[in-house]
Amino acid sequence: MITEEEKKYKKWIVLLSIVIPLAVAVLFGVNLRKLGYDVTPLSFLPPIYATINGLTAVLLFAAVAAIKKGKVKLHENLVKICMACSLAFLVMYVAYHMTSDSTPYGGEGLIRYVYFFILITHILLSVIIIPFVLFTFVRGIAGAYERHKKLARITYPMWMYVAVTGVIVYLMISPYYVH
Template sequence: MNTSVEQKYNKWIITLSIAIPLVVALLFGVNLRKLGYDVQPLSFLPPIYATINGITAVVLVIAVMAIKNGKRKLHENLMKLAILLSVLFLGMYVAYHMTSNSTKFGGEGAIRYIYYFILITHISLSVIIIPFVLVTYVRALAERFDKHKKIAKITFPMWLYVAVTGVIVYLMISPYYV
């Protein structure tokens, strides 16, 4: 087993697991237009990054099916694609929020509680999933497939939930975009 590969990446996993949510939170609070920069709102991005979330969910499911059918290389490529899609989503999400005012959910009654439950669990798990994805990926790189499989059983449903609820949140709030 190759524990040196895991040890080599541990500092990166910790750094990225802390830095990504912090940077996103900081940039989320920065609105370039309010700071006086003449930038156009990137209002076309939400349906694109919601679609990317949907594609990520499909890629994750296909990747799991691939490994269950013994197609390791396909699984590996699909997982790399899922990570790339998540990074693209994150970049677009931050760019949108840096150039546009936040949209308020306008639903009332029970639907409002459902929306906020989904939103809060989506955001919470989107932070929690970062180290899980990184550790799962590094364990595969280290060819520690027994440990990779064990954590992947936790990572997969969380990541799938984040991807699917990202689409649901978009669909629920999209009528309220200005």
Template sequence: MQEDITKEKKYDKWIVVLSIAIPLVVAALFGVKIDAKLPVFLPPIYASINAFTALVLVTAFWAIVNKKQNLHKRLMQLAITLSVMFLIMYVAYHMTSDSTKYGGEGFVKYVYYVILITHIVMSVAVIPFVLITYVRAITSNFERHKKIARITFPLWLYVAVSGVIVYILISPYY
């Protein structure tokens, strides 16, 4: 057990750096505007990536419950890849396009903002959880991996699903 924790320690600095750097870089890039039109309309694409990520996460959960470790591993690598793709497209969109204002009114407007704000907060909070969970898996510390995965999975799933909901709610105003 101590050996597994020692293996994890060499990744601690990277986890901290990435957990801080990713949100800061994304926030900084929101202030950068590039006068270019992208060849595709990105919001439905990255919303679809979020939906696919949610499906992959649920399938990966099913795989591990059914003791299909190799499938689980491949699906989790795919989920991380999809999340990185989402982030790149999301930043590219916001660097080349003005933000869309939500135009709904009444109760739905409050629902939209609650989902949007929790989505944003959780998308930042989930970064270290995903990284720690992944490190515990690649260092074969599966008992500690399982413990944090119980937290990481619902957070990550919420971010993926709420991203789709936010897109659906704002899509009439693009």
């Protein structure tokens, strides 16, 4: 049974699940330097947002460990921090791409296919994960624990994959960054 709190947030979750990917796609294509603005490329950001992805993975793992030990408030706080980390990543990622030229991947042979497989699945799941995270979170705060737990079993591995592959993508492309 859907709680009133879930009903209240459903429209916002659907809206955010559409608006966030569209905004990122549009802003990703906007390069302020190419538009004539005198902005400094934010080339220091990729290692920071890759670290945030890694931190998200560690905190997600800790959140699951916390709930398995019955530490509900710790679990909730860790998930909130993970959501904040994901938002910080997103802001930095967009800021970097709005001020810097895209870096082409320079690997060759099989590793190139591996890189693009990881990158494409990372990007696709980073879009798909948005409503999963938000609905899972709302179910938790609404007290719909069984439904929360059922959805979290799907959300957790997807979110973990996005966080870990974000680090892998950075490590694979970092040798090709122009400094």
